[in-house]
Amino acid sequence: MSRFLPRRTRLLGAALALGVTAAALTACGGAGGGTSASGHSINVLMVNNPQMVDLQKLTAANFTKQTGIKVNFTVLPENDARDKFTQDFSSQAGRYDVATISNYEVPFYAKNNWIAPLDSYAAKDTAFDQSDILKPIQSSLSSGGKVYAEPFYGESSFLMYRKDVFAAKHLTMPAHPTWQQVADLAAKADGAKPGLKGICLRGQPGWGEVIAPLTTVVNTMGGTWFTKDWKAQVDTGGFKKATQFYVDLVRKHGEAGAAQAGFTECLNDFEQGKVAMWYDATSAAGSLEGSDSKVAGKVGYVPAPVDKTSSSGWLYSWAFAIQKASKHTDDAWKFISWASGKDYLKLVGNKLGWAQVPPGTRTSTFANPEYQKAAKAFYPAMQTAIDTAKPTDPGVQPRPTVGIQFVDIPEFTDLGTQVSQQVSSAIAGKTSVSAALSRSQQLATAVAKKYQ
């Protein structure tokens, strides 16, 4: 630039340089949370579920104290977290060494070579005890025979109900309810107390929100997203029947603000005594039986309601995986080994109470007497739910991919999200179920074309 600029403009360069220097000084003094000079620090991206928030609180005083490795957490709501790690991992930007990813991501992340296999680390780390991890969970976090992620918690879905409300209204919950029975019970329980609704079902847009419970209902009512040979089935048969059923149920007897209610909102509603039943993740039980819960001890747990199948619970796990581009893989494994390890479960048990340990990951946890005592209300139901989940055969017909509450293709985040917005609109009464599904069918057909 100076080649053709006259003298007086040099001032500008000087002024700019000054500004930048001044700014650099501010920044060095300020922006904390970066990588420390020793290099023993890792960046972890997590979903902001209660169990992760506990982990965040316990890390500095335990893990960092023991190992000297500083952990910088980014904790985000599920949809945000998923956007962020997908972006970071797919471009191998390396901003995060470790992220909580789910069994939905593991197969294609592994195939795309975005995450590092963990077998060799686990083999050397005898204290970690890989064989203790629950089998259905471990296999859902593996690809091509290699383990790619270690579970922080595992969950299925089941039906939770207020035993006290049911007793007061002389209602009985069957040991293995069908969806029709649940709908009848919801109608009877609705209004049992002022402001009490029959059932809480997720309605919030997001494939990890409304789509998860809805797809399990679809499965058991004989529907599917795609047939084995990739024909979209979203606006017909079981899918339509199930969606109509779900939307009707939540509109008639569901929680207030259903179209905006996700897991968290439902947890609040149930804990605050605003709904009599709730069909959702088994991991909710820990919070419901926690010391500060208003409904602790009053909740009954039964398997996910069914229609045409014998079981219908989903299988889901948030698990730690290491980004391939990470430059701190050893430190990253140390963190995973601690956070997914047996001692961490004991630490939570002793510090925060056994009902709050991240459930559904290890055989040894279910066998632990202290855990059994604290979780006696729900652990058998939870263990059964995880054991009976069938990711490869969740419905009445063969499927093109694994997955119960999702279709294991990368497009599903987008497809699921867009369909969820349609369903959510139907729950809000903005559109009819058939209109919502015929739009969804177009989207699903476009996706299916890539695979036919």
Place this chain on the structure above:
Amino acid sequence: MTQTLSAPAGTTAPPPARPRKVRRGRGGAILGVVAWIVGIAFFFPVAWMVFTSLHSEQAAATNPPDLTAPLTTDGYREFFATNPWPYLINSATASIVSTALVVVLALFAGYALAIRPVRKWSDVLFFFLTTKMLPAVAGLLPVYLIAQHIGLLDNIWLMVILYTAMNLPIAVWMMHSFLAEVPVAILEAAALDGARLPTVMRRVILPIASPGIAATALICFIFAWNEMLFARVLTGVVAGTAPVFLTSFVTTQGLFLAKVCAAATAISIPVLVAGFAAQNKLVQGLSLGAVK
């Protein structure tokens, strides 16, 4: 020529140069009351945010609202317990540094567009404004890819650069309009004395344009502080800004209304303080300097 005009627009005191009758009678009084009602209605959500932030989570979530519930600073304590300081410092860095850069760049550009104008200066001015009309989101992906490529991802300096570019067009417009007010005679006198641009800038232009510069800086600071979309996609562990932080802890378990209100209040305070303190500058700035 701000000084020579009757009074800066929107001063709260009645402009001395404009004799106006205080209208008497019932009509005037009623309109005054209406103005008060409207003012309170617009302010009410802000007051409610602060009020809610000073409640316990249980009291904040009652229906109907419990106006007599005891006040507590628990919401703020919880907010600060999550250590928002790195985010606040990042926001301050990005806003202040980008504002400083914008002011310097715009001051010189304004000089070239208003005082010793280049040919087709209005075309240039319009070029700046068109860049502001293009949807920023369309540039998000390439910026992400470029930043990743040159290692600027999750770096507060990237945000400084982007916020500078984001605010520069507005600032150039404002500076142009403020500098157009500098009397030519003074500049010519200075030029005859042989003063160079830096001297002219410092001795002549800056004193006259400083109210305009302050207005420009205020507006740029506010827009940079408020920005969320780019910060959300381009930052992560290190360079996250306050608005990004605010969205991150909304859906944690349990009731969160008081905590969110506390956080929302806390991160709005710098803008509220700056805006209230410089209400007149706000008007000048918002109108791109067209309103003095």
Place this chain on the structure above:
Amino acid sequence: MTTVSLPAPAGVRPRRAAGRWARRGPLLPALLFTIVVTQLPFLATLVISFTDWNALYPDRRGFAAFGNYTAVLGDPQLRSSILTTVVLTVSVVLVSLVLGLAIALLLDRRFHGRAIVRTMLIAPFLVVPVAAALLWKHALYNPEYGLFNGILTGVFGQGAAQPDWISDAPMFSVVSSLVWQWTPFMMLILLAGLQSRSPEVLEAARVDGAGAFAVFRHITLPHLRQYLELGALLGCIYIVQNFDAVFTITAGGLGTANLPYTIYQTFYQAHDYGRASAAGVIVVIGSMIVATFALRVVSSLLKQEADR
């Protein structure tokens, strides 16, 4: 790439024979910076828009010709988001202009506590947009414990209607929160316009016996025209690009996804870089067409300024 040529008003000052570069020099840093940071990325967008590039399929990258464009133009979601953007922008700008004008007229009179009322009115504009959106979503609209339903219960007792504001009227919810934030902005600009009316003319009109409405119709409104246009233009520039309110209040659901949100979603959730870029290019072209018209408005403002 985006300069819109307009007839240049005559230079403000007489030109001199001094070197052209001496004049251009001070301009170049700002100009170069703007071009590099805001224009070059669009070139990249243009290039990417012709590739088949989904980050989730690293193996499948290739040349797509106009594939992304046909996909985007054939996508009803994008088409509906164009409509949403127009509805959102026009309704927010119009409503806040009208409200802003009414409030400015109220504040253009002397009454007790005018300074306080004005300060209160500015407050909504000074709340960080995400914070404002969160405030509306959770503290005001929430059907369980939001203020609106709280007031309904407070006034009508426990049996009061408890509407689910966001689900029942999603667009209205988003628009209301934006109107709340932007009315002060319009009010400030219009108030400044009102206060720059010539007192002599007003006085003369009154002496001539013109009623309040006639004064408003024949003096105030014509005088305010350029301020109204300025407010509308600036409002459009910012609200067309609104992301925070849509993202926070409805997460793009219930038919409120506007263009910025849709492109964000294609890029950041679907990770379809090719398609996101094609959508971006289309939107840029659209904005340029709109901008050409909008700039005519500014051009009249500029002329007036130059004539002063």
